[in-house]
Amino acid sequence: MKNDLLSSVDTKPLRSWPVFGVFALSVLFTFFSIFYQHQRDHQNIIKLATHDAIEYQRMLNGGATAYIHLNRDVAGFFAASDNVTAREFNAYLSSVKALETHPGLGYIGYIPRIASSDAAEFEAKARREFPSYQIHGMSPHSDAAYPLLYSFPYDEGVRKISGLDISTLPERWEAMQQARDQGRSIATEKHAYLKNPDHKNIISIFTPIYESGKPIETIAQRRTALTGFIVSTFVVEEMIERVMGREFKDMFDLEIYNGTVGSQQIVYDGDSQPHALKRDAYLSVHQANVDFAGRNWLLHFYPKPVYFETRANHHDWLILFSGVLLSIVLSFLTWKWQRHQHAKRLQLEHGQRFQAVFENHPSAVYSLDLQRRFINANAKALALLEVSKDKLMLSTPVQFVVPENAAKVEKLFEEVLKGNAVTYDNAIITGTGKRLDVSVVLIPVTTEGEISSVLGIAQNITEQRQAEWKLQESRQMLQLVINNIPQRVFWKNTELVYLGCNNAFSKDAGLLQADEIAGKSDFDLVWKDQAEKYRQVDLETMQSGKARINDEEPLQQQDGTKTWLRTSKIPLKDVGGKTIGVLGMYEDITERKHLEQKLEQMAHYDSLTGLPNRAYFYDQLKQAICRSKRHNSILALMYFDIDKFKQINDTYGHDIGDLVIALFAKRVKDTVREIDIVGRLGGDEFCLIVEALSSRKAAETVAQKLIEAMQPVFQVGEKALQVSTSIGIAFHEPGMAADELIRKADHAMYQAKQAGRNRYELSATLRE
Known part of the structure; x- marks a missing residue:
């Protein structure tokens, strides 16, 4: 026991030398690291x-x-x-x-x-x-x-x-x-x-x-x-x-x-x-x-x-601090490093074995043009169909399909041309006359928003069912294929954890490489603020077992701009039909959305005044009539134009006339309530919908305000013009259609003109 203690005491000073040596090396390494950094x-x-x-x-x-x-x-x-x-x-x-x-x-x-x-x-x-x-x-x-x-x-x-x-x-x-x-x-x-x-x-x-x-x-x-x-x-x-x-x-x-x-x-x-x-x-x-x-x-x-x-x-101070800390804990870190290196070696060996299996996986991949002709195929596809590449090119898949399934395949291809991916099982006859059952996935490939070709992936179902491990390798083969298409593609397990994605998706997610996605959830990525919404859609897709194709949804970017995505999500199932995850694909359709919004604006609003045009106003009137019926409220329609507008056009020209119309429309909008709807029917003719009136007398008050709003002189450039308006008022009655209501208001307006202009008149029915 004594000898043991002495031995322990004698060796302690010796064991401290490596610490001092490590400390000295750490100082040198620290300064070198600062320079290298x-x-x-x-x-x-x-x-x-x-x-x-x-x-x-x-x-x-x-x-x-x-x-x-x-x-x-x-x-x-x-x-x-x-x-x-x-x-x-x-x-x-x-x-x-x-x-x-x-x-x-x-x-x-x-x-x-x-x-x-x-x-x-x-x-x-x-x-x-x-x-x-x-x-x-x-x-x-x-x-x-x-x-x-x-x-x-x-x-x-x-x-x-x-x-x-x-x-x-x-x-x-x-x-x-x-x-x-x-x-x-x-x-x-x-x-x-x-x-x-x-x-x-x-x-x-x-x-x-x-x-x-x-x-x-x-x-x-x-x-x-x-x-x-x-x-x-x-x-x-x-x-x-x-x-x-x-x-x-x-x-x-x-x-x-x-x-x-x-x-x-x-x-x-x-x-x-x-x-x-x-x-x-x-x-x-x-x-x-x-x-x-x-x-x-x-x-x-x-x-x-x-x-x-x-x-x-x-980071110089951080490197210096790390160097001092390194001298203290290097022994422990060395032990940890050895364990880490061992684990890393095992992981590398596993990856090499996995890659070797992946390279030998028999997946057939081919491309079709829009006329259903083969334009490319890999060696596995040629082996599956048992034909040479020269003979296969420009032939069609239907030539290999059994006759009773030809019509079905043609119909499915038409679905792909609409932008939808399809999966189907089929029986084919190879070039040597052999009959095989295959599972086929057809994916539309788009270039600049247009479908340019169709990517096909065919697998021999029998061989896949004989060996379960081939399913994993075919997924890896699919990863190679989807990394070369412009759409963003990803897939998750039933716990909504990412299993993989293509390169395009990884860039959107803020990752350097696609394989970094594995093990992450939406809460770990750049769109974490909207993660709950995305996860809910993925969960509903898996629970329903039905694909959600071409859903359009907005996405708020970090810089505050909004983009639109067209998304498709498909439940993933194993050979037994059990849902094992979800596959998602999306593409940016922001430019198309902006064009649709612009076209809608042009279709519904008058370019001169910014008011609803005739068609859009007519639609708003029908909706207002429905609301009036539902709430049993008073609805008034006013039909009015600019008195002696033709004389303005003939005297000063159409450019001045257009400016008068624009100023007239502005005064009308400034006079009425925000809930009231003003429309330009054409020329100098306007209509106003006034809803939820307390009484019919209130409509006359609105009409009088419009007449008074036109009394100030219209200053058009250097010209000062006096403008007035004549207004016809009609109230909606039970059973009255929009056309009849407009006609009554129009007739009342002409009665106002005949009575001297610059006034309003109620429709004939109300006066009686």
Whole structure:
């Protein structure tokens, strides 16, 4: 016992030396780690800057494309109509909010092609809309002129160049000729602004307009069919800086060159210091070429010093603290590390064995075009069908299906073309005459929102049932397939824990790799605030056993914007029919939703006054009648127009008339209650629905307020007009339809006019 104690005492000092040694090594390692951390942070920031620059490049490319699309849309508007007036031109561009949605846009104009022999006739016709219009600057040796006719906006600067023959300006004529011969939008180089010659950083885009019905396959045909151009002019700096955002200008310097790097080719320089020309030490993290309307723009991205400062990690004190802590607990951590390494080794070996099994899994994958023909197949598919690839290509799956199931397969394929994935069991005859039972999954593959092909996955059901482990491998094969489709795909178990997803879904979830999703729930991902809602839908899908196809739902992004998703969820079942999870797929349909909302606004509301149009007002009236019947309340309809409006139009013109209608509508809206519904039926005719009245006398009070609201003079520009209104009032009676109610109110209005105007009258039934 004594010897043991001595031995223990003698060895303790020896055992402390490794601790001191570890402490000394930890100090050295700590300082090395601080230096290494600085270097690694710098490299990571460079990678992050490159990634951000690529995203900004895409943002710029998308923003620049919007300007070209605007030109194309306006050109299409002219090509679809034989005679577009200035008012229609301005109304169209106002409706699409051209100036608001295209920052930097100076103006967008219409340039017709006018044969020299037709110049005088064209000028006379143009003066109907622009009294002093005249073509000027036209070359006497040219067979045609290209004068600026319409412009939006039409301000004093544009008025000075109205009628100018644009083809006499060399840099613009060059772009016009290229656009005409190539049949596409072409941008000019930087040039001076016609409205303001001192402003030289301007680019114009010319889009050709061809006569509808004429062929335009060749250059000669395009020159013959040309009827004019749409031109848009914008300030490069405003366009780029508004599209890229304020944060970009704070963090990056962007240089854009036209074609090659040179002082004369600079299109844009954020800090006015061309680093690419100086070849200085300023770091360029990304260079790219962007095709902007026929111009090859060379982009150079330079992160500013503030970019590095804001993203640097200042963890020196933490590394120092960790180094001291490491010296104390290294022995324990070494033991833990050995155990961790052992577990990691086991995991790696398991992964290698699993991968080997996965590579040998017999899953047949093939692709079909929209005509149901094979366009690709893997070796497993060829082995399953027992045919060569040359023989299989351009044949159809129906050729392998047993005759009695051919009609069923055709019907299922039609369902896939509607955007729905289908799963079915079927019997086939292979190339050697062998009959097999297979399970087939057909998945529509979309490109830019349109179905471009169908992906098929076929499995031999008998072989899968003979070996249960093959089910897991086929799921892994499916993972490889879905990682290459644009839709977001994921699957969960019955506990609503993620088992896997494709790459597209992992990016949305804020993960670097798809395999990081395993074991996580919706509460662990970026949409955790809406996790409960998503989990409820997944649970209902599994409980019902029915697929939910193409559900549309909104999603609130972290930046506050709202996007729309089209989602499909399918319950997953094992071979015994038991639900084992849920498979989900979704895609972004935000652009389509925005278009639907815009079309709904255009279909329901009058563009001049913003009031409900005739059709929408009629629908609102029918709903109001139903509410009146349900609540047994008083409903009044007032039909009114502007007294002697035709005289206003004839005297001052339709533009003044339109302004009077708009001001009239505003006074009506300011006078009535928010719950009252005002509609413009057409021309200067309006209707007003007044619900839940306390008495019929209250309707007369409303009518009198409307008459009094029109008494102040209408100030339209420099003109002061006196406007009045005549109102007919009808009340809904039991059994009365909307048409009859409108007719009675209309008749009462005409009685008010016959009685001297600027008054209201009740319908004949009420007076009796």
